[in-house]
Amino acid sequence: MKSLRGLIRQSALILIAGLLLVFSILVYAGGDALLRRFVDARLLGMAETVAKIVEQYPNFMKSPVEGGVVSAEMSRSEEEHLQLSGVTHSLRVFSPEGVLVWNGSDAEPQRPITEQVFEQARLGHVVLETVESIDGTPVRHLFLPIVREGKVQYVLQAEASLRLYRETLKGLVLLLTMGSATILLVAWLGSGWLAKKVLNPLDVLSTEAETMSESDLGKRLILGSPYQEFRRLTQAFNSVMDRFERSVESQRRFVDHAAHEMQTPLTVLQGHLEVALLKARTPDEYREALINNLEQVGRLISLTRSLLTLAKFTGDTPPVRLAPLALGALIHDLLAELNLLFDERRITLSFESQPVPDVYGDAQWIKQAVINLLDNALRYTPSGGKVTVRLQTAGKWVTVIVEDTGHGIEPEHLPHLFERFYRTDWARAKDSGGTGLGLPIVKGIAAAHGGAIEVTSRVNEGSVFTLRFPIPVQETIPA
Numbered sequence: 001m002k003s004l005r006g007l008i009r010q011s012a013l014i015l016i017a018g019l020l021l022v023f024s025i026l027v028y029a030g031g032d033a034l035l036r037r038f039v040d041a042r043l044l045g046m047a048e049t050v051a052k053i054v055e056q057y058p059n060f061m062k063s064p065v066e067g068g069v070v071s072a073e074m075s076r077s078e079e080e081h082l083q084l085s086g087v088t089h090s091l092r093v094f095s096p097e098g099v100l101v102w103n104g105s106d107a108e109p110q111r112p113i114t115e116q117v118f119e120q121a122r123l124g125h126v127v128l129e130t131v132e133s134i135d136g137t138p139v140r141h142l143f144l145p146i147v148r149e150g151k152v153q154y155v156l157q158a159e160a161s162l163r164l165y166r167e168t169l170k171g172l173v174l175l176l177t178m179g180s181a182t183i184l185l186v187a188w189l190g191s192g193w194l195a196k197k198v199l200n201p202l203d204v205l206s207t208e209a210e211t212m213s214e215s216d217l218g219k220r221l222i223l224g225s226p227y228q229e230f231r232r233l234t235q236a237f238n239s240v241m242d243r244f245e246r247s248v249e250s251q252r253r254f255v256d257h258a259a260h261e262m263q264t265p266l267t268v269l270q271g272h273l274e275v276a277l278l279k280a281r282t283p284d285e286y287r288e289a290l291i292n293n294l295e296q297v298g299r300l301i302s303l304t305r306s307l308l309t310l311a312k313f314t315g316d317t318p319p320v321r322l323a324p325l326a327l328g329a330l331i332h333d334l335l336a337e338l339n340l341l342f343d344e345r346r347i348t349l350s351f352e353s354q355p356v357p358d359v360y361g362d363a364q365w366i367k368q369a370v371i372n373l374l375d376n377a378l379r380y381t382p383s384g385g386k387v388t389v390r391l392q393t394a395g396k397w398v399t400v401i402v403e404d405t406g407h408g409i410e411p412e413h414l415p416h417l418f419e420r421f422y423r424t425d426w427a428r429a430k431d432s433g434g435t436g437l438g439l440p441i442v443k444g445i446a447a448a449h450g451g452a453i454e455v456t457s458r459v460n461e462g463s464v465f466t467l468r469f470p471i472p473v474q475e476t477i478p479a
Contacts, residue, residue: 005195012191024176043142047158051146092157096122121145121155138162201230217245265296306437318448320362346383353391356398359469369445372438377404400467409457418443
C-alpha cells in the first residue's frame with residue numbers, strides 16, 4: 001500500500017526536478033546565445049575597424065609604413081582582446097576570388113574555405129560560420145566584404161577561438177548540475193519534514209480512531225491542528241460518530257421495544273397453555289383457550305410482519321418499483337374495499353378527489369401506506385365519527401390527506417409520533433391492538449418515493465395526516 005508521506009515527497013521531488021530541468025535548459029540556451037552574440041559582436045567590431053584601415057590605406061599590404069600603421073591598430077586591438085582572455089586569434093584578407101592577400105602574424109593554419117562563403121561575400125553579405133581548426137579547436141569565422149566604388153574589393157576574415165566559449169558553457173553546466181543536486185537534496189529533506197509536520201495530525205487521528213471501542217461511542221476527537229482542513233476532517237469524523245451513536249442507540253431501542261412487544265403476547269400465550277394443562281377441561285374450555293392463544297399468535301404475526309416491512313425500508317435500497325401511477329383510481333378502489341369495516345364501526349368514510357397528475361410510485365406500497373393511515377383512524381375514531389380522505393395538489397406535490405374526528409393527539413407527542421414503537425399514553429390505555437410501527441412504516445414508504453408525511457392534531461377534535469408525493473418534472477420535447 002502506498003504511503004501518502006512518500007507520495008508527497010516523491011511528487012515534490014519530481015515537480016522541483018522538472019522545474020530545475022526547464023530552468024537549466026533555459027539558462028544554458030540563454031547563456032549559449034549571449035556568449036555567441038558576444039563573440040560575434042567582438043569579431044564584427046574588429047573586422048569593421050580593420051576594414052576602415054584598409055579603406056584609408058588601400059596599399060597597406062605592400063607598404064611597410066602602412067603596414068606599421070595597421071600593426072599599431074592591430075596591436076591596440078590585440079591589447080583589448082587580451083582582456084578577454086584571448087578570444088580573438090587572427091585576421092586575414094582575401095580577394096573576392098578567394099586568393100589570400102594578407103595574413104596576420106598570429107594566424108594559424110586552417111582548413112580550406114568553401115566557395116559558397118566567397119559567393120555570399122561577393123554579394124555583399126556578412127557571413128558567420130563555426131568550424132574546427134586543424135588541431136580540432138572550434139573556431140568562429142566572420143567574413144566581411146570591403147566595398148570600394150560599389151564593388152567588393154576584398155573579403156576580410158576575422159577568426160576567434162571558441163575554446164573559452166566552450167569551457168564557459170561546460171562550467172555553466174557543472175554549476176547548474178551542482179546547484180540542482182543541492183536543491184533536490186534540500187527539497188527531499190524539506191519535503192520529508194513538511195510531510196511529517198502536515199500528516200502528524202492524521203496519525204494522531206488514526207491512532208485515536210483505532211483505539212475506540214463500543215464503550216467509547218460517546219467519545220469525540222479533539223485535534224489541535226492549526227490547519228482548517230484537519231479541523232474540518234475532525235468535525236466530519238465527530239459528525240459521523242454522532243450519527244453512528246444515534247443509529248446504534250436507535251437500534252438498541254428498537255431491539256428492546258421489539259423484545260418487549262413480543263414478550264407480552266408470548267407471556268399471555270404461555271399462561272393460557274399452562275392454565276389449560278393444569279387439569280382436565282371440557283372441549284368448550286379447550287376451545288376458548290385455543291381461541292385466546294390464536295389471538296396472541298395473530299398479534300405476534302402482525303408484529304413480525306411489521307418488523308420485516310420496517311426493516312426493508314431502513315436499508316439503502318427500499319423495495320419499491322417506481323412507475324406512473326394514478327392515485328385517484330387506486331384510493332377509490334381501496335376505500336371501496338374498506339368501506340365495510342367502517343360501516344361495522346358506524347364510522348362515515350368519504351372520499352374527496354380533485355384531478356391530479358400521475359406520480360411515480362409503487363402501487364403496493366402506497367396502498368399499504370394509505371391502509372396504515374386508515375387503520376390508525378379507524379382505531380382511534382369513536383362510533384358515529386367521520387374519516388375523510390382527500391386527494392389534491394399542493395404546489396409541486398400530490399397530497400393524500402386522511403382526516404378523522406377521533407380523540408386527537410397531545411402536542412408533546414407529535415414530534416415522536418413516527419418513531420418506532422412509540423404510542424401515546426391514551427393509545428396504550430385504550431389498548432387498541434396497535435404495535436407502534438404503522439406510522440414509521442408510512443414514513444419509510446413516503447421517503448422511498450421522495451415524499452414525506454406530516455401530522456396536525458387537536459385534542460378532542462381529531463387529527464389530519466398529510467402524505468405527500470412529488471409531481472414528476474415534465475420534460476419538454478423539442479418540436
